[in-house]
Amino acid sequence: MSKSFITIILLVISICGASAKSSAALNSSLSTQQLLDSLDSSLGKSAAYTAEKERRISSLRRRLSQTANPEQRFWICRNLVDEYCSYNSDSALHYIDASTAVGRQTGRREWVDEMNLNRAYIYAATGLLSEAESALNEVDPRQMTPALASEYYNRLLFVLTHKDQYLGKNSLTRPYSERAKAMLDSVSRLMQPSDPQYIWFLAWRSMTDPAKTREAIPVVEKALESSTYSTREEAMNAWILSRLYELTGNSDMMMRYLILSAIADVRTSNKEIASLEEISNRLYQSNDLERANDYISHCLQLANDYKSRVRVGRLADLQYHITKAYSQRNDRQRRKLNVYFIIALVFAAGLAVAMLILYKQNRRIHRSKTELDRSNAQLNSKVEELSQTRRQLKEANDRLEILYRNVRDEAGELAAGNDAKERYIADIFAICSDYISKLDEFRRNIYRKIVAHNFDEVKELTKSHELSHGEIKELYQNFDSIFLKVYPNFVDDFNTLLRPDERVAMKKPGVLTTELRIYALVRLGINDSVKIARFLHCSTQSVYNARMKMRNKSDISKEQFAEAVRRLGKPAF
Numbered sequence: 001m002s003k004s005f006i007t008i009i010l011l012v013i014s015i016c017g018a019s020a021k022s023s024a025a026l027n028s029s030l031s032t033q034q035l036l037d038s039l040d041s042s043l044g045k046s047a048a049y050t051a052e053k054e055r056r057i058s059s060l061r062r063r064l065s066q067t068a069n070p071e072q073r074f075w076i077c078r079n080l081v082d083e084y085c086s087y088n089s090d091s092a093l094h095y096i097d098a099s100t101a102v103g104r105q106t107g108r109r110e111w112v113d114e115m116n117l118n119r120a121y122i123y124a125a126t127g128l129l130s131e132a133e134s135a136l137n138e139v140d141p142r143q144m145t146p147a148l149a150s151e152y153y154n155r156l157l158f159v160l161t162h163k164d165q166y167l168g169k170n171s172l173t174r175p176y177s178e179r180a181k182a183m184l185d186s187v188s189r190l191m192q193p194s195d196p197q198y199i200w201f202l203a204w205r206s207m208t209d210p211a212k213t214r215e216a217i218p219v220v221e222k223a224l225e226s227s228t229y230s231t232r233e234e235a236m237n238a239w240i241l242s243r244l245y246e247l248t249g250n251s252d253m254m255m256r257y258l259i260l261s262a263i264a265d266v267r268t269s270n271k272e273i274a275s276l277e278e279i280s281n282r283l284y285q286s287n288d289l290e291r292a293n294d295y296i297s298h299c300l301q302l303a304n305d306y307k308s309r310v311r312v313g314r315l316a317d318l319q320y321h322i323t324k325a326y327s328q329r330n331d332r333q334r335r336k337l338n339v340y341f342i343i344a345l346v347f348a349a350g351l352a353v354a355m356l357i358l359y360k361q362n363r364r365i366h367r368s369k370t371e372l373d374r375s376n377a378q379l380n381s382k383v384e385e386l387s388q389t390r391r392q393l394k395e396a397n398d399r400l401e402i403l404y405r406n407v408r409d410e411a412g413e414l415a416a417g418n419d420a421k422e423r424y425i426a427d428i429f430a431i432c433s434d435y436i437s438k439l440d441e442f443r444r445n446i447y448r449k450i451v452a453h454n455f456d457e458v459k460e461l462t463k464s465h466e467l468s469h470g471e472i473k474e475l476y477q478n479f480d481s482i483f484l485k486v487y488p489n490f491v492d493d494f495n496t497l498l499r500p501d502e503r504v505a506m507k508k509p510g511v512l513t514t515e516l517r518i519y520a521l522v523r524l525g526i527n528d529s530v531k532i533a534r535f536l537h538c539s540t541q542s543v544y545n546a547r548m549k550m551r552n553k554s555d556i557s558k559e560q561f562a563e564a565v566r567r568l569g570k571p572a573f
Helices: 003-022 032-044 046-065 070-084 089-106 109-125 129-137 146-167 178-190 198-206 210-223 232-247 251-267 274-285 289-306 309-389 391-451 455-463 466-486 490-495 514-523 529-536 540-552 558-566
Strands: none
Touching: 032 046, 032 251, 032 289, 046 070, 046 251, 070 089, 070 109, 089 109, 109 129, 109 146, 129 146, 146 178, 146 198, 178 198, 198 210, 198 232, 210 232, 232 251, 232 274, 251 274, 274 289, 274 309, 289 309, 309 391, 391 455, 466 514, 490 514, 514 529, 514 540, 514 558, 529 540, 540 558
């Protein structure tokens, strides 16, 4: 082998080594989700992997243009065939023809045979199965070296299994035809463990015998022990191992090695990427439609680039079913959204009815107050008349006057209370009206986006938690404001139930802490932790922990503490 060829080989090895070092550490101990994330990351770097491959190809093509020696030209063309074999079928065939021409020119029959094997692979991969068989018929394995004969049987197996797949003869329980089985039986008896193709043929041959399948698994796993999943051979070994695990019923390990195979395919810019197609189909069956759609779209693009006729048709059919399922799921989500919208409308209508009832109740209270004032005026007139006409009842009138003053004071307090209630009812009415306005604006916004078919925006808008968080914060502010107006001394009164060194204070004026807010609800008669948690939009456990924390700061027993809180303070009106 010439010095120039050795230089080329060293250059290719150094580039591959750099790629391997940059590969993330991967192994089957990672979870399926972690491996899927790694696959997504690798797919995101596809352009970088392709650029690296193109740099290698450009380097080889430059050297080819500068080389006149036939032997050197053959080896450079051979390396270009290896680069293009699973990357660009047309370019691969071009350099296969160039290599074949050099082989015939120099009388090197083994070179011509090797290129015919590569030609058979390209034809089978692109769906030209008859042409692939014709290419194999051009060679005689009995006249080949052991290594080339091993490669011949590998290509023959590839063609036969692709033909079985095309004709629909293969299945999980019958992975290949009788012709392929006979060939495997014959080859496996002759092949030694030191042969590079040994593991591949061992795995294929074991597929029809469960006992042999279980025996083959550790052999293939050992070959992948130190794998970086950055070569075509590692991709193929991971794929065949996934098939073995599938045959043993271990779907989890099957999926893991299938993903590892796809990662290796992506890193090597392999466009004949069967693993990713199988993953997409599995994800489709498990209803992970987004990922399935992304993967199958990527596969279809690669198949079109590679000009794989059979694979394009199969991928298009799978993509149709995935897209159909994706569309059906979106339709279901839209129907759910419509139901939620109707529920929101019903809720808004119920809120409006409640506000109307409150308004009518307030009117009745106002009329009652007017009647009470009129009655008081009449009573005063009668008292004055009795005072003037019946002086002998002065002592009784004095006592009646005292009683009257008490009634008047209470009436004044009642009037003040009614004024406060009117203010708070007005506040509640304003809050509810604001919520109705926001709901109506949200409804109009959703309706506009639905009409405009902006479903992604609808999805993002309904998925966001910003609206609910803002409403909860506003709810807390309104609750604190109204409660402290009604019970301005609540915090001081509550602290009398605690030990002096354990007393609490508000974060800032007019803002209750979570613990104070919980016991404010207890003061209002809401003692059930579930209802409190629902009101405050937090977990029941959080409410329970906060109540326990406060009770521990008091010397009052657990049973008496809540009752003591309910007796705290006096309303400001």
